[in-house]
Amino acid sequence: MSKLTAIVAGGGIGGLATAAALAQRGWAVTVYERQDELRAVGAGIYIWENGLRVLEALGAFDEATADAFHGTHFEQRDNSGDIIESAPIGGGNRLLTVPRSQLLAALANVCRRADVKVVTSTEVTGANARGELFFAGGGSAVADLAVGVDGVWSKVRETLGLERSHEQTVEGALRTMVAAAPGDFGPNDLGKYIECWNGARRFLVTPVNEQQTYLALTCPDTDLRASAIPVDKAVWRDSFPQWIHLIDRIGEFPINWGVYSVTRCSAWSAGRTAIVGDAAHAQTPNLGQGGGMAMQNGLAMAVRLESAKDRRDIPDALEAWEAGEREIVEHCQRWATLYGEVTHLPDDVRTRVIRGAMSDPWVAGQIFRAANHAPLGTSPPN
Ligand SMILES: Cc1cc2nc3c(=O)[nH]c(=O)nc-3n(C[C@H](O)[C@H](O)[C@H](O)COP(=O)(O)OP(=O)(O)OC[C@H]3O[C@@H](n4cnc5c(N)ncnc54)[C@H](O)[C@@H]3O)c2cc1C
Structure with a gap:
């Protein structure tokens, strides 16, 4: 029997994970990418247990995580630099x-x-x-399966008429890397991912390896000085004086600003064409799960399509895939949005809300549920 064929729009995290998962199951796959090369937008990325399991299943783990920073705590700090909450990372959940x-x-x-x-x-x-x-400029390609993994402004989603809503948040982020230097972190900072708040501004310090530290500076888009590019360092120095040494180094690496999208769809497929990743289920980055969800959903789709013996079986397999995956994805979207609401609280109220929420095992369980689960196609938890 000849191979089933798939064409994928978008060569980002989700598109490549989907393409790899299909090809590893015997599909002949072509990816179409708009940029002149495969190029990541943004600086660093958090990959939780679920995403790491997908990387292992795809055979990408060793290369993707070589030299990666292994943090021991995820910590939130208030406008005085005091710890709001310091959650240990571990217990089998990486x-x-x-x-x-x-x-x-x-x-x-x-x-x-x-x-x-x-x-x-x-x-x-x-x-x-x-x-x-x-394709732009005319022409088309046809296959047994087409997949739109073309991001938040997905043309595939739009032209299939699958979009139910596409909301953009008021909050956005400046993302960049800075070179790491000895002494960047004091004794109380070592081994940590640190999220600092001051009003509606947030400064997220994420070591990614020994050479680089990823910075995410978030604020409402109405905060014109804080969201400006080039970065208005004076504004960020005033808000986060404890990180002046990192703020002063901003500018050496590319920087980008964007508000967040939340996309919801009536369905993730029509006939033999599906949408995956931000095209189907973009979420705010508060739980660091958009990329993880894109990868795990691409893998899950390829696994469900193992039941398709020829192209006529594909629509049913896609429906089974959506039925199996939608609940966890929408759960994660909801909790990512909910977490973001603390942005708009006064500092002292935010501190009380975060402490109260994170000390409640049920709430903490909801926040980390997607991160800690074993996606379809990955090994079950030990
Ligand atoms: C500030 C911020 C921080 C984040 N942090 C994290 C994090 O720590 N962890 C995490 O898991 N997620 C994070 N995310 C979310 C994550 O970046 C996305 O969910 C993820 O990139 C989605 O992957 P994707 O492949 O669906 O889309 P994209 O990564 O957007 O890839 C889409 C690809 O399609 C291409 N493309 C677009 N349109 C077309 C077209 N018309 N034709 C052909 N090609 C096209 C693009 O060039 C791109 O290569 C964050 C997001 C933001 C905004």
Whole structure:
């Protein structure tokens, strides 16, 4: 029997994970990417247990996490630098942080080993339910399966008419790397991911390896000085004086600003065309799960499609995939949004709310539920 064929719009984290998972199951896969090369947007990325399990299942773990920072605590601090909450990481549930470029390169190499064809400089303008993608400048490609993993502004989602809502938040983030230097972290900072609050501004310090530290500076988009590029360092120095040494180093690496998208869809597929990742279920980054969800959903789709013997079986397999995955994804979206609400609280109230919430085992369980589960296609927990 000849191989089933798949075409994937988008060569980001989700697109490459999906392509690799399909190709490893015998599909002939082509990825179409709009940029002139596979290139990560953003600086660093948190990968929780669920995402790490997917990387292991795909064979990308070692490369993606080489030299990764292994934090022992995720800590929130208030406007005086006092600890609000310091959650230990462990007990079989891992969290690693890596440069995005390293994660994307590892996924690209897995794709290469599985004979995925990657076509760059090719913009997808739409799709139909018969597994067809349309390209800017004319022309199309058709396969047994088409997958839109083309991000928050997905043309595949739009042209299939699957979008129920696409909301953009008021809050956004400046993301960049700074070079790491000896003495950056005091004795109370070592081994930690540190999220500092001051009013609606937040300064997230994330070591990713011995050479680089990932910084995420978040604020409402109405805070014009804090959201400006080039970064108005005076504003951020005033708000976070304990991190002046890192703020002063901003500018050496690329920096980008963006508000967040939350996308909800009536369905994740139409006929033989599906959507995965931010195209289908973008969420605010408060739980660091958007990329993890994109990868795990791509893998889950490939696993469900193992039941498809020919193209006529694909629509039912896609429906079974969505039925199996939607609950956990929407749970994660909801809790990521809920967590973000603390941004708008006065400092002292935020401190009380975070402490109260995190000391409640039920609430903590909801927040980390997606992070700690074993996605379809990965090994069950020990
Ligand atoms: C501030 C911030 C911090 C975050 N932190 C984390 C984190 O720590 N951990 C985590 O797991 N997630 C995090 N996320 C979320 C994560 O970045 C996304 O969920 C993830 O990148 C989604 O992957 P994707 O492949 O679906 O989409 P993308 O990564 O957006 O990839 C889409 C790809 O498709 C291409 N493309 C777009 N349109 C077209 C087109 N028309 N034709 C062809 N190609 C196209 C793009 O160039 C891109 O390569 C964060 C997000 C933000 C905004």
